Amino acid sequence: MQFLQNLSIQARLLLLVIAPVFALSCTLLMFDFQDQLQREESKLSQHALTTAKFLSAVVHNQSELHGQQYIDRLLKASQLEHEPYMSLVIADANNRSLASLGTSFNVEQPLPQQDTVVLQQSSFDITMVRVFTTEPKHVLIGYIFVAIDKASLIEDHRQAFIKNVGYITLGLMLCSILVYWVSRSISQPIREMTTALKKFMIGNQEVSQVKHSLPEIQTLQTTLNEISREMQHAEADMRDRIQDAQAQLRYQARHDALTGLVNRQELERRLQQALDDVKQHRASHIFCYMDLDQFRVINDTCGHLAGDEMLRQISMILSQRIRAEDTFARLGGDEFGLLLSYCEVEKAIEITAQLRQMVETFRFMHEGRLFQTGISIGIVEITADLKDVGQITRHADAACYVAKDNGRNQIHLFHPEDNVLLKRHVEMEWVSRINEAIDQNDFVLYCQGIYPLQNRDLPPFYEVLIRKRDEQGGIIPPAEFLPSAERYQLMTKIDRWVIQHAFMALQPLFKMQQQTKPFIVSINLSGMSLGDPNLLAYIKECFSTYDIPANHVCFEVTETSAIINIDNTIKLIQELKRMGTRFMLDDFGSGMSSFSYLKHLPVNFLKMDGSYVRDITHNKVDLAMAKAIQSVAESMEIETIAEYVEDLAALECLKQIGVSYAQGFYLNKPQPLSEALARHIGTISAQHSTARLDI
Template sequence: MHFFQNLNIQSRLLLFVIGPVFALSCTLLLFDFKAQLQREEDKLGQHALTTAKFLSAVVHDQSALHDRPYIERLLKASQLEREPYLSLMIANAEQHPLARLGASFAVSDTLPQQDTMVMQQATHDVTMVRVFTTEPKHALLGFVFVAIDKAALIEDHRQAFIRNVGYITLALMICAILVYWVSRSISQPIREMTSALKRFVVGEQPVGQVRNSLPEIKSLQTTINEISREMQHVEADMRHRIQDAQAQLRYQARHDALTGLVNRQELERRLQQALEDVKQHRANHVFCYMDLDQFRVINDTCGHLAGDEMLRQISMILSQRIRAEDTFARLGGDEFGLLLSYCQVEKAIEIAAQLRQMVEAFRFMHEDRLFQTGISIGVVEITPDLKDVGQITRHADAACYVAKDNGRNQIHLFHSEDDVLLKRHVEMEWVSRINEAIEHNDFVLYCQGIFPLQQKDLPPFYEILIRKRDEHGGIIPPAEFLPSAERYHLMTKIDRWVIQHAFMALQPLFKAQPASAQPFIVSINLSGMSLGDASLLPYIKNCFTTYQIPPGHVCFEVTETSAIINIDNTIKLINELKQMGVRFMLDDFGSGMSSFSYLKHLPVDFLKMDGAYVRDITSSKVDLAMAKAIQSVAQSMEIKTIAEYVEDQATLDCLKEMGVAYAQGFYLNKPMPLNDVLSRHGAASQQQSANISQTTIETDISA
């Protein structure tokens, strides 16, 4: 079957037309040969018998038998010479030949007794007839033998058979030539069309018209040509589409989808080219790293769509100032990069200043609300001593960070000896140290008391503060590592570590003391990043269940800015946990985008004034007025106020006179290890002391 499938049209026609015809013809010829041979033998046998009987009948006596001339005339009268395959012999009674006609043949010495019979021999069939006298009756005179030469007969018929086979073969060869011509008239156009289609597929040439007179082939050619022409149109259209798609993919691979600016990957590629140009040809190139100031406030308060629209508008505005040879890219979020090609540093600072002024003058309108922002720009000159693109971007990022530290909306040129940048480098190193501290529990919890100013019977407050142990066992304050944690998005991990370990520290206290033990409140600070984490609420609920801490003893503290930025998540978190009995405190109220309208949407129990107002409350009328305004609003909303950074008695007396509920500061007490404070509180609870100084403990992660 596999052999047949590999045959072409010509081979199949020759195999299945000529082959069977040839075999059938030879078979029929063979059967005809045998039939003719048998008929010839039968005919000759009958003629031989007739001749033998005729001769036996005309010989009547001994004299006639020995009359040779007479016998020869009888033989000639038999006309056997016309039969090339018959031989005749007359013999006497002793079987001695008297006369012979034709080829000689042998006769057996022992003859049967029958008067007439046919004897079969290898090469001859011999017909024997006995000759008798009439008087005396039936006296044996001799024998008449007529033999058929079978070998000669067969040989002659075999030669005729071979000739016939040759004629058939010749006829079939002529037929094969005709079949080949007919099949070629079919297969050759198909092969030509196939070859043309292959050339068309590889794009060498279009499919042409193949010469052929068969209507079916012409119809097939017409159809294929129509298909090929349509394929040419489709191919051309597809080629244009592929080219457009490739161009679009190349564009998308190199540009930002939101703003249409060059993306980070393409900028880094061009930075690499610029660095090579600087090293090989001493060219002047400058890179600027730009970060919008407080963009997240707009993005989170107005929504991501508004933030995206603002980014698009700023990108369009800044692109107007970019030179044709420069590369302006969006690096992600609100960060942009600008490669100034063949530009001196002084000119780069001038261009950066123009860009900063353009952003500063920009006003973004959204839903009848007007927003203004700034931009911090870090500038770095690309020099031959820079190792790679990563070092360029790190220096520019560090310079931008310095610009933000200097008050935002600033431009800072990178200097290798800049002390502030060394601080930035240290902050970057803190990332791995913070992760290791979380993994190996190298953080420790401290606490600081918050004292009641109006009612001495209020429950004690404990404020939890986080510290870190160094490799020598010393204590590192939070100001050393929290800025890095905030910048590199590690605050969520730290918040969860504090919650878990604070609950672990509280658990023995609740297991040891009776239900009537002295009440107290612990406050745990939550960062803005944690407030935006949807999984924080189930985590807190799970901690309450795991450590069996009564919710009424826990207060969570959130800053004003982080609460407003994550207003929806914050309100949901407060409502869910307040249903369990948890309390909430709003920290640093008045330090950021303070708006009393937000306060009525936040169902907090405590309001902590920003320390900037409290610290100078006795010397600044403005700070005093602000503090009184906050106290008045909180009092009208039945929210207890807490004043932090109390550092002298005069400040404490002023707060008491204003009606502030709690005070906190180094003047009242300093932070202590949490376990020590809880141990003292546990001992005091067992003694049921009535005069316990009320202290507040709160997780001030920013302290």
Template sequence: MAEILVDDNLNLAPVMLDQCSVGLFVLGVDDCIVNWNRWMVVATGIGVTDAVGHLLVDLFPELSGSVVEQAIDKALRQDQMTVLRATAETPLLSLRHHSGNYLNQMVIVKPLPDQVEKVLVQVFDQYEYPTVPIHSDSRTTSQLDTLTTRSILSSIADAVITTDINRRINYMNMVAEKLTGWRLKSARGLPLTQVFQAMDEGAVKLEETISRCLETGSPASGQRQELILVHKDGIGIAVEESVAPIRDEQKQIHGIVVVFRDVSQTRSLAAQVSWQASHDTLTGLVNRGSFDSRLDRLLRDAMESGRIHSMLYLDLDQFKIVNDTCGHVAGDELLRQIANSLSEHIRSGDTLARLGGDEFGVLLADCTEPVALRIANKMRQAIMDFRFIWDDRSYAIGVSIGVVAITAESERAEQVLSAADTACYAAKDGGRNQVHVYRSDTGEAAQRQGEMHWVARIHSALEEERFCLYVQPIVPIDKQTAHSGHYEVLIRMRDEEGKLVPPDKFIPAAERFGLMPRIDRWVVNQVFSLIEREHEMLVLGGYCFAINLSGGSVNDEDTLAYIGKKLDECRIPAGMISFEITETAAIANLSSASYFIRTLKQAGCQFSLDDFGSGLSSFAYLKNLPVDYLKIDGAFVRDLATDPIDRAMVQAINQIGQVMGLKTIAEFVENETVLTLLREIGVDFAQGYGIARPVPLTDQDGNLLLGK
């Protein structure tokens, strides 16, 4: 039999183009369709006879005036290629699939090489393409001339190889040349398997597929198969291929066509997507979703087998200081190094995950509590000994760890996580850099239940307007007056029976469960509205109010925006409002606190750093916070007369405040002796029961009580 070439009169287009894994159709100068491959038939539901010879806009009326029509015009008139990508809001073509409409198409429109006024349109789905059953005896494309066929084959993304009946190559397009490393001139006449070499089992599969195709006269399978193609240079390339017979008009088989495409990038991308779906990209550790799934498996195992497992919940201490001081790049690098350090202390088969931020979780399979406790302490010691170097400076951090057992009595994953979090919180509350084991029969569960009870009561109090405000004066020490006009605003809650509830009863629960921003906004609204109503009395009377803000509010952009809005609405004069932020809340997120303070200072507010001296490295971070007042922690002031260390601390804080141009305020001043010592030290203001006790700001009807 004579060698079969693409230039022969056999119509190779139907088989070759129908094997392609993308949609293909060709338009002429009159915008009529001259070719329509099988992919388009399956994806649109429009048969060849209904497509060929018709205008594209007749099939897709929505394309009139669209970017697709504009791209076709550019290809026809300006010889210009265009790549279009669809979105869920703007699909390009109405393609259908068993799962619904395709909304992720990419369309390439380009002029055919060596063809006058003909345009090739290639339609890709970015995630999958329809399974196209190929039948070699069907004519799904129109009859194309040889030159058009060659132009299409040189333009499509798929590789095409045709052979004669003896499996010797007679045609390859440019994509096939690139993937195999063979030029058509050298490959023509060679056995297919010499040019299209598949590795190991792939070679056997390919041989079986070709034999079955030639024996049956039909494609061996409606599905494509993956194998590794060996490039001429020895490089392995992952490809997806399909094989179909070539027939003449009398349906006699004259050879085969192999259509294949490079799926290396797709396979790599799929592996990468799979990895990213289960791992944290920063540290390379397992992420929260995968951690939760593994925790569920351990829970099921504990219930079914009775085995004991353990979980550790780790929260880094002082991470935010490094992150805020050195920047997020340093913070990310610190997390990576910590992850590597922790990885050295877990056993094979255990799971170390980053749960979010600076929090990590560890699942210890077949691990009793004593063993889990030893592992947790090794991790704690490793972090304590670790030194992070950045910009020639060394930083020490710590970690608080909660330990909880996973047993047959552990009902749900949420309970295990909650218990581990509670234990970690107890470790932090106990002084940080500790390991704490959760005990359900101790006060931890009761404490958490009690906090949850307070959450409900806080919500009810807010809805029923059962919060009220008290004030306590802050007086200049040298004037010794209880009525300076400077007051700290204090919040109280009335219970269901109208009795006052002190803040230390409900504030911890509010902070724990994120309710403080809502409470703080309530206080701001009450004080600002009162100033607006009593403008003559309070503004002209020279009053100023200090309002406490929680760490949650300082890190909340909504609270910052709310305060700014209320300042404008209520026409609050500059200098009349100061906000008190605790030192620990400020240094917990230094950058947020600094931004918050600077923004409201521009609006005329002042700031006090409350409980100063209770945090770590107070002086080192003070220069980054543009405050106006330092409120010396009352723990140093209360025993000032009897404890020389407390006196030295107060002197040091006052001195640094004076050097920085800040006013100092002493809290918990309870007697005249302490007040005298504060005057000798040079502290500016005093506050406490020795000056005046808190009093209501308004009566129950909201009427101002100050000055009356």
């Protein structure tokens, strides 16, 4: 099959038409040759027998058989001279030849005794008839032999066969010429069509017409030309679509998908052009870093769709004030960048003040509720002493940070000597130090006791606190590094470190002995962790890895972070409470909607905001707020905890209004978690109950 597939049309026609016809013709001719030869032999054999019997019948006696004239008449009567393949021999009783006609031949001895018999020899078939006298009867007087010359017969037929084969070959040659002409009339247009198609593929718009082509080829050409025209239209349409798609991709590569503003990459490219322009031509350009105030609250409470819509509306509003030569970009989230080209500092301050005023007067409506926001703007003048784009954006971001630190919705011009900027740089340095501390386990876990006031049977608490070792082995308080961790989104990593190492510290305690008195370890979770969708799986994995009883663990979340992430917080609380853990709501009362949100949060404990506890014995409002919180908690069957207990008077007051637990420096100061857990928990609880609480 592979051989046939490689043949051309002409070769296939010649091979598939001529060869079978030639083979079939020769086969039929061979069968016809054998059939004719057999018929001829049969005919001659019958003729020989008839002739021999006839001659034997006309001989009457011995004298007739030896009479020459009589024999001549017999020979003439046989008429065998007209048969080229037959011979006649007349012999006496001793098988001596008396006369012959045709080709001579010898008869092998001894002769058979039959009256009539056919003797087969190599080249002859001999019919023998014995001749008897009539008076007296049946006296053998001689033999008549009639032979058929098979060799001559076969040779003549072979010659005829060869001649017929020659005729067939000649006919097939003529047929081959005809097939070749027909196949060429098909293949030649196809070859020309192939050439034309190759030209079409490299740029010709149409398939040229092939001369003297068949109607089918002409139809094919017409169809291909129609396809070519359709392809031209499709190609033109596709080219337009590709150009549109490329233009769209170029646009998308340079613009923000949500707002349609220039994106960070394109802004940085234009900032680089501006920096080069400043260094080469001493041009004046200004870059502004803008950050919306309290956008996360709107985004988290109303949903991302509402937040996205708000960003789109603010972008449209601010774009109306941007000059044609300026670049307004969205850097990500609620952060924007503005490159003011060929602009002095005074003009930049004027423009940004207008932008700040536009955002301040903007009201965003969602589901019938109005929201107001502000924008903090940091301004930096692009000067020749700036190294690169990164330094420009860092300075502008630092100035924006100062604007936020000054009360938000402010504008601040970058000055390298600002103390607030120095603080900003210190915070940025803490980012690498925090990551290094996590990687090298340079954090240390402390704990502070939380002790029962009303019921000695209530389990004591140990709130887990985090500290950091310095280079000299000293302890750095959390106020030094947690603000940086919160600003630069590192709290999730810190929370996971605390959970893992707190569980590692608890594990030996449960392996060594069975505690007779229950206790609870409280672990703080930041608002960023509450928004982490993978936190629940991580906590479950830690419970399983360290085999810690869930009823000994309480997770503590602040009221503000719980409200911002209320859906995630509720789901997290419900899932972990099914395992047996408990939850505490910290800083309760600091928000304006504390009581309205409390009924949606299934917590076990409320920790009052320390601002109410610190002056509870001197401030009637603080005392009233503490009583209100206690009353609501009792109605919801939630235990209360008061922090910042710093004297006995506050402790007694809290005990009097019914607070369940107390925590503060008056009771004990933070100590390393490993030391606290190394002691017998029951003993520690008893000591504080008798010596401090006097319950």
